[in-house]
Amino acid sequence: MDPNSPVRRLTVLYDADCPLCVHLRHWLLGQAQLVPLDLVPAGSAEARQRFPELDHTDTLREITVVGDGGQVYRATDAWIVCLWALVAHRPRAHWLATPAGRPFARATVLAAAKWREALKARPADGPGGCAEGRCEAPPVAD
Template identity: 40%
Template sequence: MNRLTVLYDASCGLCANCRHWLESQNQVIPLEFLDLASPALDRRYPGLRRLQPDKQMIVVSDAGEIWQGEAAWLLCLHALLYYQTWAARLAHPALRPLARALYRVVSRHRQPLSQLLRLTSAEHCPTGACPR
């Protein structure tokens, strides 16, 4: 696995801020980001919309492997140099239910969390340098 493509919702403030945070980290596996609204999504990954990327995080490897939900989130952490240990801990069977529950809560409430935390979306702040 040489590269991961993270599908994300650029209209979601939390999602856009998570993207900028991931980009700012030292990556062991390079992360590429593709907005769900991009026409390139259907060209690059035909049929992927059936997995409902607007409802769950999806990561695709350069080999075509697909991770969804908390597995995608943990894989993104694993791709970061200083978060691999956390990814391994949270993926352990004893903590995986906690990771899954946390992922689900944040995922289901990402828009209200964005508003509550006043996180701007990529369409309103394309550089990620807007005041927070």
């Protein structure tokens, strides 16, 4: 892999069992893209075939994005590169990658991870669960 090679396509590995992740997948697909995004369920047969060198258990724990040149972005860097690929959000991605913006990107990723874990811990068909494909936000802890 040449670290200086331009990124022409990105593959986003997302947790298909996570309502938040699936929502963000749909949001990404609805955005105008400067760099094409392929969205593939993390840990799936397709993901394992495309990227046999990745630890697929890790890709289920945090968002992972793989560039067509073999670049691998995880967690905060993955979110930033996803925004960088979008027409309307590239300027924001550039700012989030700076020392001034990075704490905001990191806080967003941590908040999303906490919300995601709260959703996964709830029964799918219980109060506030994800019955019939609808998920409510988990309650905010005091």
